[in-house]
Amino acid sequence: MEQQKYAHLEKELSPKTPLLKNIVRAFLTGGLICLIGQFIALFYITYFDFTERTASNPTVATMIFISMLLTGFGLYKKISQFGGAGAAVPITGFGNAVVSSAIEHKSEGYVLGVGGNMFKLAGSVILFGVFSAFVVALIKTILVKFGVVSW
Amino acid sequence: MISIYITSFIVGGLICVIGQLLMDVGKLTPAHTLCTLVVTGSILDGIGWYEPLIDFAGAGATIPITSFGNALTHGALAEAEKHGLIGVVTGMFEVTSSGISAAIIFGLIGALLFTSKGNV
Numbered sequence: 001m002e003q004q005k006y007a008h009l010e011k012e013l014s015p016k017t018p019l020l021k022n023i024v025r026a027f028l029t030g031g032l033i034c035l036i037g038q039f040i041a042l043f044y045i046t047y048f049d050f051t052e053r054t055a056s057n058p059t060v061a062t063m064i065f066i067s068m069l070l071t072g073f074g075l076y077k078k079i080s081q082f083g084g085a086g087a088a089v090p091i092t093g094f095g096n097a098v099v100s101s102a103i104e105h106k107s108e109g110y111v112l113g114v115g116g117n118m119f120k121l122a123g124s125v126i127l128f129g130v131f132s133a134f135v136v137a138l139i140k141t142i143l144v145k146f147g148v149v150s151w
Numbered sequence: 152m153i154s155i156y157i158t159s160f161i162v163g164g165l166i167c168v169i170g171q172l173l174m175d176v177g178k179l180t181p182a183h184t185l186c187t188l189v190v191t192g193s194i195l196d197g198i199g200w201y202e203p204l205i206d207f208a209g210a211g212a213t214i215p216i217t218s219f220g221n222a223l224t225h226g227a228l229a230e231a232e233k234h235g236l237i238g239v240v241t242g243m244f245e246v247t248s249s250g251i252s253a254a255i256i257f258g259l260i261g262a263l264l265f266t267s268k269g270n271v
Binding site for chain 1: 160161185186190215236252
């Protein structure tokens, strides 16, 4: 078979990535998780002494707690299968990565299994987050020192 | 007051769509996608664009992982403003402490409470 013909045939036969479907699902799942976060933030602003700025801290912790429960009962996996990046990108996805590796490696013991593997997936996020924050903050601090930009 | 719920839904959803596009169109693994978004959030804070987004979208900007990079940079910059270069290191986790400590604590509690049946 000619190469061109083969390429055409391959394109026709291989399953199409349902891009639009994935995007819509990611949008709805991610948006819904953020909306829930907004309601939790409102709860902390109304009933505790938090401002709109500081409320994000307890909100993130609460979301990770919810994520722990959902992961433990096996529900977060289902949300991930439906939402794709919509479930992975919010902080609940970070919590899910930590909790699921902790539970999965429980059989190897608490020190070597849970302790050693907890940040197996989330570790790279922390590493690159910290390193890029270091570089960005360093550059900005030096630029401010030389009077190029201001805080 | 109602508008913040609409903007948080839309902005949070859109950030997730960017992640989905990186995975589907850019062919990145989920781990690469999350790292890209964290680095993006950190750079956006460096040029001062992330804080206005938080004002506009609330949790729509603070819940996606981009806010992790933003918060790390923000803590580092806030401390650097006060103490100079050394503040970059000492201030880094000032804002993000709750996310990391919650992940560690609930990770261990989760491991104590639940056992894997191949569904986590």
